[in-house]
Amino acid sequence: MNATNSIIAQADPGAGYRAQQAEIDAAVARALASGWYILGKEGEAFEQEFAAWLGTSRAVGCANGTDALALILRGLGIGPGCTVATVSHTAVATVAAIEMAGATPLLLDIDPDTYTMDPDELAAVLEDPPPGLPPIRAAIAVHLYGQACDLGPMLAACERAGVVLIEDCAQAHGATLGGRKLGTLGRAAAFSLYPTKNLGALGDGGVLATDDFELAERIGAIRQYGWRERYVSSLVGVNSRLDEIQAAILRVKLPRLDDGNARRQAIAAAYDAALAGGPLSPPARRADAGHVFHQYVLRSPDRAAMQSRLRADGVGTGIHYPVPVHQQSAYEGRIALGPAGCAETARASQEVFSLPMYPELTDEQVERICGALRNLAG
Numbered sequence: 001m002n003a004t005n006s007i008i009a010q011a012d013p014g015a016g017y018r019a020q021q022a023e024i025d026a027a028v029a030r031a032l033a034s035g036w037y038i039l040g041k042e043g044e045a046f047e048q049e050f051a052a053w054l055g056t057s058r059a060v061g062c063a064n065g066t067d068a069l070a071l072i073l074r075g076l077g078i079g080p081g082c083t084v085a086t087v088s089h090t091a092v093a094t095v096a097a098i099e100m101a102g103a104t105p106l107l108l109d110i111d112p113d114t115y116t117m118d119p120d121e122l123a124a125v126l127e128d129p130p131p132g133l134p135p136i137r138a139a140i141a142v143h144l145y146g147q148a149c150d151l152g153p154m155l156a157a158c159e160r161a162g163v164v165l166i167e168d169c170a171q172a173h174g175a176t177l178g179g180r181k182l183g184t185l186g187r188a189a190a191f192s193l194y195p196t197k198n199l200g201a202l203g204d205g206g207v208l209a210t211d212d213f214e215l216a217e218r219i220g221a222i223r224q225y226g227w228r229e230r231y232v233s234s235l236v237g238v239n240s241r242l243d244e245i246q247a248a249i250l251r252v253k254l255p256r257l258d259d260g261n262a263r264r265q266a267i268a269a270a271y272d273a274a275l276a277g278g279p280l281s282p283p284a285r286r287a288d289a290g291h292v293f294h295q296y297v298l299r300s301p302d303r304a305a306m307q308s309r310l311r312a313d314g315v316g317t318g319i320h321y322p323v324p325v326h327q328q329s330a331y332e333g334r335i336a337l338g339p340a341g342c343a344e345t346a347r348a349s350q351e352v353f354s355l356p357m358y359p360e361l362t363d364e365q366v367e368r369i370c371g372a373l374r375n376l377a378g
C-alpha cells in the first residue's frame with residue numbers, strides 16, 4: 001500500500017517489536033534455550049528491574065493487568081463482604097478484577113475534563129456510604145489515558161475513612177504527580193503489560209508493585225496456588241504467572257520506556273498545536289501531572305463525523321470506551337452507582353475518540369495526522 005493513501009493505525013504493537021527486533025529475538029532465544037519457562041531468572045530479574053525503575057521495594061509479575069488488580073485485592077483480604085469503589089469510565093478489566101476477588105464494585109462518576117474519578121464523590125461515599133452495600137474497604141484510582149487522578153484529595157479521603165487506595169496504572173507506566181511516579185503513591189499498584197500499553201509484552205503480562213514486603217510476599221504465594229513451599233498451599237491461591245519469554249522481552253523494552261513516553265509527549269504537543277483554531281480542544285492537563293499519553297483523547301458531540309473526516313485523510317481513530325461499564329449488558333442493572341449517578345461518564349462515552357499514539361509513529365506520519373487535524377478547522 002502507498003504510504004500517502006494508507007490509513008495510519010490507531011495502535012501498532014508490531015511497530016514496537018520491529019523497533020527492537022534483533023534484541024527481542026535474542027532475548028526470546030535466550031529464554032527458550034534456558035530450559036526453564038515459568039517463574040525463573042528472567043522473571044525475577046524483570047521484577048527487580050521494574051521495581052528499581054518505578055522506585056518501589058517490590059514488584060511481582062503475574063499473567064495480566066486484570067489479575068494484578070485481583071491479586072492485590074486478594075493479598076489485602078478484600079473479597080466477599082467488601083465494597084470497592086472505582087469508576088465506570090475505564091477498561092472493563094478494573095471492574096472485572098473487583099468481582100474476580102469476590103468483592104462488590106461501586107462505580108463513581110468522573111471529572112469531565114480529565115476523565116478520572118471525581119474526588120468529591122469518593123469523599124462523599126466514604127463519609128456516607130450508599131445503603132445496602134457491604135462496607136467500602138478499598139478504592140481503585142484509575143489513571144486513565146496516562147494521566148494521574150486527582151490523587152491528593154482521594155488519598156486524604158481514604159485515610160480519613162481507613163480505606164486502602166490501590167492504583168490502576170495499566171495506562172500510566174511512567175506518569176507522575178507532583179514529580180512522583182504513579183504506582184508509588186497508594187498501598188499497591190497494578191500494571192498491565194498488554195502489547196499496546198506504554199510498556200507492552202508480546203503476549204499477556206502484568207506486574208504489581210508495593211513497598212509492603214509482607215503484602216508482596218503473600219501475593220507472590222497467591223499467584224502460584226498459595227505455595228510458599230512447592231506443592232504445599234499455605235494460602236488459597238490462583239494460577240497467574242508471568243512466563244520467562246515475556247519477562248525476557250520486557251527486560252529489552254523497559255530501558256526504552258522513558259524515551260517512548262517522551263516521544264508520546266512530543267507527538268501530543270504536535271497534535272495540540274495542529275488543533276489550535278479548530279473545533280476540538282486538546283486534552284486537559286492537570287497542572288502537577290506528567291501525562292504519558294497512553295491515549296490522546298479528543299471529544300466532540302459530532303464524533304462520528306470527526307472520525308470519518310479524519311479517516312478520509314488517512315487517520316485511524318479508536319474509542320476508549322464506547323459503553324460505560326455500568327451500561328454493558330453483563331453489568332447493567334446490578335452494579336451500584338454513586339449518589340451522583342454517572343452522567344458525565346455516559347456523556348464522555350458518547351463523545352470521546354482517540355488519535356494514533358505510539359512512539360514508533362514516524363515524523364512523516366505525525367505530520368500527516370497534524371495536517372488532517374488542521375483540515376478540521378476548514
Ligand SMILES: *Cc1c(COP(=O)(O)O)cnc(C)c1O
Nearest residue numbers: 064065066091093094170192194
Ligand atoms: C488494560 C487495562 C487493564 C487490564 O489489563 P489486562 O492486561 O488486559 O488484563 C486494567 N485497567 C485498565 C485501565 C486498562 O487499561
